[in-house]
Amino acid sequence: MTMPSPSVDVFWATTLRRWNTVCWVLFAAMAVGIVTALGDSGSRYAALALLGGVALSYGVLHRFPDNPVVRPHGYLVVLVVALGGLAYLRTSYASLFMTTLPHYWMFGRSPRISLGFLGLAAALTLGGSWMEQGWSREFFGEATVGTLIVVAVGVLIGLWARAVVEQSTERAALIVELERTQAELSAAHQRQGAADERERMAREIHDTLAQGFASIVILAEAARTELVVDPGRAARQLRSIESTARENLAEARELVGSGHPPDGSASLARTLRRVLGRFAEDTGLTVAADLTELDCDQRTRIALLRCAQESLANVRKHARASTVGLVLARRPYGVELEITDDGTGFAVGDAVGFGLDGMRKRLAELGGRLTVTSSIGDGTRILAVIPV
Incomplete structure (x- = not known):
């Protein structure tokens, strides 16, 4: 009526x-x-x-x-x-x-x-x-x-x-x-915007703070074991715990202050070398890196950095690998980041969790894609591509 x-x-x-x-x-x-x-x-x-x-x-x-x-x-x-x-x-x-x-x-x-x-x-x-x-x-x-x-x-x-x-x-x-x-459309847009922002913050927390805390836990467990057997190695692990905690604190302050993570302005290749150095020191794995200095925007740098951090965290937690390779290069179709390991691998179709899905969504926001290749016993290959 x-x-x-x-x-x-x-x-x-x-x-x-x-x-x-x-x-x-x-x-x-x-x-x-x-x-x-x-x-x-x-x-x-x-x-x-x-x-x-x-x-x-x-x-x-x-x-x-x-x-x-x-x-x-x-x-x-x-x-x-x-x-x-x-x-x-x-x-x-x-x-x-x-x-x-x-x-x-x-x-x-x-x-x-x-x-x-x-x-x-x-x-x-x-x-x-x-x-x-x-x-x-x-x-x-x-x-x-x-x-x-x-x-x-x-x-x-x-x-x-x-x-x-x-x-x-x-x-x-x-x-x-x-x-x-x-009014209904505006309310729907507001709800969708709030949901998107919550999802973005969840990805940032998972890829930064959560990974840092996971590293601290693993390093603390290793240091406790090494205190009697190898005090020198335990001391190095404690220093890694301190450094990781400081980085987590800086990232938390940045997220609370501006809603965006740090590392957005630094050179991507230089940042990845620092991350790989810390990873090799903490895990003792052999790391092979081929990193090209690239000039790309902040969102692309952060997206690729988070993909590398998430992939290395998965290697640390699940792969039981001995060697990790990382390649950063510019291709005719865009910027490409490849992370490989010789670990136990997994069935891609059975993979659950926030990490891979978060990487896919982060890359999709920039028009990119994530390709995961793995099988049981054959290691894993992660390929992230962002068009530039």
């Missing part, structure tokens, strides 16, 4: 107030005219009674517009009867007919009802004139022609006003629907 707009309601309220003023002025003027024209005849009192009935009915309807006991159709019945009576009494009913024409459309609950009351008013006025004048020339001239003209004007104006109001109501309903759709 469509609801009228506030502008349509204001239009009808303003229109009704103006017609109220006109009607009450007309009621008073007709009362004066009836007293003056009819003198002391009995017709004067009958005409005043009919006019008073119309004014009283209209006043009650105006005073209690929402009262179910006071029906707008009741007022229209009184108005129709009064017009017929005034026509029979040979008073100037035409002015009342003209002024109250909008009421048939304002108070009729449908166009059919409005037209019905308007036709009934025309029939009673013609009937009242005929009963008083008979089949005279005056009846066929002034009464009939004047009444039919008034009715025709009322029908045309009423139908036009109805069409305008219906179009305004439909337009208002469309505007309300559009505003509601825009």
Whole structure:
């Protein structure tokens, strides 16, 4: 069900107030005219009674517009009867007919009802004139022609006003629907933006802080074992724990402060050499690196760095490898990062967890792709490509 707009309601309220003023002025003027024209005849009192009935009915309807006991159709019945009576009494009913024409459309609950009351008013006025004048020339001239003209004007104006109001109501309903759709779309965009931001922060935390804490745990376990067997190695592992903790603290402060991780402005090749050096020191694995100095934007540097960190963390935790290789190069189709190991490998289709999926999404945001090649016993190859 469509609801009228506030502008349509204001239009009808303003229109009704103006017609109220006109009607009450007309009621008073007709009362004066009836007293003056009819003198002391009995017709004067009958005409005043009919006019008073119309004014009283209209006043009650105006005073209690929402009262179910006071029906707008009741007022229209009184108005129709009064017009017929005034026509029979040979008073100037035409002015009342003209002024109250909008009421048939304002108070009729449908166009059919409005037209019905308007036709009934025309029939009673013609009937009242005929009963008083008979089949005279005056009846066929002034009464009939004047009444039919008034009715025709009322029908045309009423139908036009109805069409305008219906179009305004439909337009208002469309505007309300559009505003509601825009609000829902804006809320959906806000929810999606919040979800995307949470996912991005989750990836950053997983690729930085979580990996750092995992390294600290592994190094702490190794250091505890080496304290008695090899105190020197245990001391190196404790220094690695300290360095990793400091880096994690810096990354946490950067994430909290700006929502973005550090390492975005440093050379990617230099940063990867530092990461590989730390990895080789912590794990004792053989690392082979072929790193080309590249000039690429910050988002590309961070994405490739995170892919390297995640891949090395997976090697440390799962691969049981002895050798790790890392190649960074520029190709005709973009920047390519390849990480390989000679570990136990895994079934790619059965892989679960946040790491690989996070790398794929991070690269996809830049138009890149991640290719994982591995099988049980044959090691693993991670290839990250970002178009430049």
